[in-house]
Amino acid sequence: MGLLIAKFLLDLYPHVHWAWVRKPKSDVDYHQPKLAGYDPIHGFASMQMGMGCAGAIVNCKDDFLCCRRIFEKMNQLMARHV
Numbered sequence: 001m002g003l004l005i006a007k008f009l010l011d012l013y014p015h016v017h018w019a020w021v022r023k024p025k026s027d028v029d030y031h032q033p034k035l036a037g038y039d040p041i042h043g044f045a046s047m048q049m050g051m052g053c054a055g056a057i058v059n060c061k062d063d064f065l066c067c068r069r070i071f072e073k074m075n076q077l078m079a080r081h082v
Contacts (some may be wrong), residue, residue, distance in 0.1 A: 038078045
């Protein structure tokens with residue numbers, strides 16, 4: 001789900017691109033793809049978000065609206081950095 005959300009955001013914002021987390025090695029997203037180009041401090045870790053959303057659905061703690069909320073939040077953040 002995280003990769004699908006990332007694809008939608010890439011289609012909406014041409015200045016956004018994929019980047020790899022290369023340091024620090026202690027970063028939880030080390031060697032994972034992130035969306036970058038919209039905020040120098042934050043990045044969108046699509047794999048982490050997708051796993052979190054899927055976990056919430058499997059554990060019946062949330063429904064599919066979790067993924068929509070992630071998309072809406074990231075869409076708002078990226079729209080501010082156009």
